[in-house]
Amino acid sequence: AQSVAQPEDQVNVAEGNPLTVKCTYSVSGNPYLFWYVQYPNRGLQFLLKYITGDNLVKGSYGFEAEFNKSQTSFHLKKPSALVSDSALYFCAVRDRSGNTGKLIFGQGTTLQVKP
């Protein structure tokens, strides 16, 4: 079965420090990979995606993610965290095969950046 795992319910980091939010997946073939962010009382916002090509993908708000095929991971990173980055982050995958665009989401990781 297809699945996405975000092993950490919460990540705490000090402002200015680098952050990593982990994601691993179990999907046949080479999936499309996405990160979304959900701020309190706001909708889900697209951050970045991996389709093909360079394993390091750059997205909105200074975030980037690294695709690692051998480890089936797509960890979200940022070199220097901001307090305003505090939010709920979701990793999602889409199977390239089949006739559906449905996304399979992880359970989410709460990022808390402290001043």
Place this chain on the structure above:
Amino acid sequence: GAGVSQSPSNKVTEKGKDVELRCDPISGHTALYWYRQRLGQGLEFLIYFQGNSAPDKSGLPSDRFSAERTGESVSTLTIQRTQQEDSAVYLCASSLDMSAEQYFGPGTRLTVT
């Protein structure tokens, strides 16, 4: 341009009643999706529309759930005979096509009492 909009933003209903949730996608987006987000959980796929057809309904949890899309635009998700376990935030998303990133609406928070 306008993003995905959903109405109502909040809906409280009594167990056993039917509810209709509406989604207005971004203009020109051919793909439309419904997801459900239970408290403290990730998003759960419900249904995918391409145009007015639904090639993937695999996420609908029971026959009490149905959805339609008309004019390759507005979509309605209907839940019949609501149950307490239906309480969740229902999110709609649209994308240019099946492979593009999805843009989400603000959601409808459904509470079944």
